[in-house]
Amino acid sequence: MPDGASQVLDVRDLNTVFRTRNGEVHAVNHVSFSLKKGELLGVVGESGSGKSVTMMSLIGLLPSPPAEVRQGQVLFDGRDLLQTDADTLRDIRGARIGFVFQDPMTSLNPVFTVGFQLREPLKRHMGMSKRAANKRAVELLELVGIPDAAQRLKDYPHQFSGGMRQRVMIAIALACDPEVLIADEPTTALDVTIQAQILELVKELRQKLGMAIIWITHDLGVIAGIADRVLVMYGGQVVEQAPVREVFKNPQHPYTKALLETIPHVRGERAERLQVIEGQPPMLGDAPTACPFRTRCPQAFERCARENPARATISPGHDVACFLAGSESADA
Amino acid sequence: MLNYTLRRLMFSIPVLLFISFIIFLILDLAPSDPTGNLPLTIPPEVREKIRESLGLGQPMPVRYYKWCVQFFVNEPLNIWDQYWGTCSFGCEDRLRVVSYVTRSPVVDLIVQRMPQTLWVVGMSYVVGILIAIPIGVISAYKQYSWFDQTGTFVSMVGFSVPPFFSGVLVIIIFSVQLGWFPSIYDTTLKVVSWDTFMLQVRQMVMPVMVLALQTTAQISRFMRASMLDNLNQDYVRTARAKGMKESVVLLVHVLRNSLIPVITVIALGIPAVFGGAIITEQVFKVNGIGQLLIIGIQGGDAPLVQTLTFIFAVMIVMANLVADIMYGILDPRIRYD
Ligand SMILES: Nc1ncnc2c1ncn2[C@@H]1O[C@H](COP(=O)(O)OP(=O)(O)O)[C@@H](O)[C@H]1O
Ligand SMILES: [Mg+2]
Numbered sequence: 001m002p003d004g005a006s007q008v009l010d011v012r013d014l015n016t017v018f019r020t021r022n023g024e025v026h027a028v029n030h031v032s033f034s035l036k037k038g039e040l041l042g043v044v045g046e047s048g049s050g051k052s053v054t055m056m057s058l059i060g061l062l063p064s065p066p067a068e069v070r071q072g073q074v075l076f077d078g079r080d081l082l083q084t085d086a087d088t089l090r091d092i093r094g095a096r097i098g099f100v101f102q103d104p105m106t107s108l109n110p111v112f113t114v115g116f117q118l119r120e121p122l123k124r125h126m127g128m129s130k131r132a133a134n135k136r137a138v139e140l141l142e143l144v145g146i147p148d149a150a151q152r153l154k155d156y157p158h159q160f161s162g163g164m165r166q167r168v169m170i171a172i173a174l175a176c177d178p179e180v181l182i183a184d185e186p187t188t189a190l191d192v193t194i195q196a197q198i199l200e201l202v203k204e205l206r207q208k209l210g211m212a213i214i215w216i217t218h219d220l221g222v223i224a225g226i227a228d229r230v231l232v233m234y235g236g237q238v239v240e241q242a243p244v245r246e247v248f249k250n251p252q253h254p255y256t257k258a259l260l261e262t263i264p265h266v267r268g269e270r271a272e273r274l275q276v277i278e279g280q281p282p283m284l285g286d287a288p289t290a291c292p293f294r295t296r297c298p299q300a301f302e303r304c305a306r307e308n309p310a311r312a313t314i315s316p317g318h319d320v321a322c323f324l325a326g327s328e329s330a331d332a
Numbered sequence: 333m334l335n336y337t338l339r340r341l342m343f344s345i346p347v348l349l350f351i352s353f354i355i356f357l358i359l360d361l362a363p364s365d366p367t368g369n370l371p372l373t374i375p376p377e378v379r380e381k382i383r384e385s386l387g388l389g390q391p392m393p394v395r396y397y398k399w400c401v402q403f404f405v406n407e408p409l410n411i412w413d414q415y416w417g418t419c420s421f422g423c424e425d426r427l428r429v430v431s432y433v434t435r436s437p438v439v440d441l442i443v444q445r446m447p448q449t450l451w452v453v454g455m456s457y458v459v460g461i462l463i464a465i466p467i468g469v470i471s472a473y474k475q476y477s478w479f480d481q482t483g484t485f486v487s488m489v490g491f492s493v494p495p496f497f498s499g500v501l502v503i504i505i506f507s508v509q510l511g512w513f514p515s516i517y518d519t520t521l522k523v524v525s526w527d528t529f530m531l532q533v534r535q536m537v538m539p540v541m542v543l544a545l546q547t548t549a550q551i552s553r554f555m556r557a558s559m560l561d562n563l564n565q566d567y568v569r570t571a572r573a574k575g576m577k578e579s580v581v582l583l584v585h586v587l588r589n590s591l592i593p594v595i596t597v598i599a600l601g602i603p604a605v606f607g608g609a610i611i612t613e614q615v616f617k618v619n620g621i622g623q624l625l626i627i628g629i630q631g632g633d634a635p636l637v638q639t640l641t642f643i644f645a646v647m648i649v650m651a652n653l654v655a656d657i658m659y660g661i662l663d664p665r666i667r668y669d
Pocket of ligand 2: 051052053184
């Protein structure tokens, strides 16, 4: 791989299974992707497509049981995170890979001050004294745009609004200057205006700090403005990967096209009626032997039920898991 | 917080007055006769005289009023004077609530009995809680492990076996068969040396064990449920994502949150434990206030029963207050002003 050195994270053939009382759930199937230094990778897919489980698998955040990472490699800093012992993983989590989760209302511990929760990783990973950690905590809150930072450290999460709490979460994730920030639907639970502010903040922080970001969302519209590259997931698989402009200009997978239809075009004189994708996401009871999207795909044919299409490169940096990709009917 | 506490304290005064009235009324309506335990040779006219001398001839409101004055003004002053050895507001001719049966001041009786109860019951509650919380934490963290299963079984036993049974059982096993511990609690024992201290510990082991089993059974279940609730919360995932050690995640983040409801249960359980101790005190012959209450009831000793019942009522009201205050201290989302 020519640009191997510039990759911070390289995920290969990841498989994650949940063992439940009603049998197995194959939540992540043969997922491969890589993340370059300083890049912003958008991951889209409707809910249940395995986005969160993929990211939590990378870093050992899934409770086991029921989760089991069956197969794969996650290369980070010259080692395979899936083979790394729990203690070393803990040293990496929060220090070199930061997380922001979906619901800022419940992601902070309600009984500790924001300052306490912000100082925790600083003390743990950087060995800071309380005083040094406090100083850094103030800087971090200022960095994420929380006014009156020194005072607010003494406040509890419930004294912050939703948007402010998500800023606090971002501050915690960035506390130890991570190389990778994984943001799992960080704006989904927020109002549209707050959502825009958070997006703006992340763009700005990325400029300042230069970390690589994985931004998970179910909304392609959010991705459009900030991502460099997009990974489309469906049924626990990556169905399309492309630079962001390609995704909007030349989408190949029927699911990606369908997702694009669902973006509301509010800029027009009047908002068009929203398109929805008919049908239900697949049950993931068995390892897939057919295309997971075939039951909802308008262009499905008999081969789709026999084989699960592999990802094939159709142009540099653009690959699709569809038998019709690149052919005439896909462009139709 | 202070404001809130004071307000609650003020509010508890009318509550307690009302309770005292109900207690007085119920005991007054009870068809018991304080002369019932006296020898049958005493003629009826004399019995009537005795009743009158006890103040029973007067109408109920008058007696209630006198009792209130006695209970809320005179007796507290008496205790105050006894404690500090002072004499305030004319202590010479201040009246006392006197037990019908023993003719000794009720408060003195209770003061004599209280230490035994506090030692045995208080100790068992503390021991029970100290055992229960770690059990609850581990059971939740290792849900469905053999430890958890054993804990579930033991709690079920603790819940379902009443102390009058488990008490007698441990007496048979540890006193009669093994001879490790004395079966009767010796109140005259004074702790002056290591040996007497060990004697005291040995005689406390069994009653504490029996009462603690009940406490442990309940509190460990509450603790387990509360921990399980919290272990699934998002903030736990956040703490792990920050790279915190499992011990920190569990004992700092989850424990603090899980204790909030459990503390309430613990505070509210205090009066119930004293109530339950009445039976255990009988089984082990601990002459605490539980036993005193039973003697009082059997002897138709209204002043004694009134006072003790009222003390239980005060404990319940106070336990509620303590529960609320602890709640506010542990949970920053609760603010009482
Ligand atoms: N604890 C669990 N037990 C069983 N199945 C799970 C569990 N967590 C997630 N899943 C399954 O994994 C699949 C992917 O979930 P997730 O990654 O959360 O989707 P999303 O793309 O919305 O983040 C879903 O089908 C879900 O049912
Ligand atoms: Mg998700």
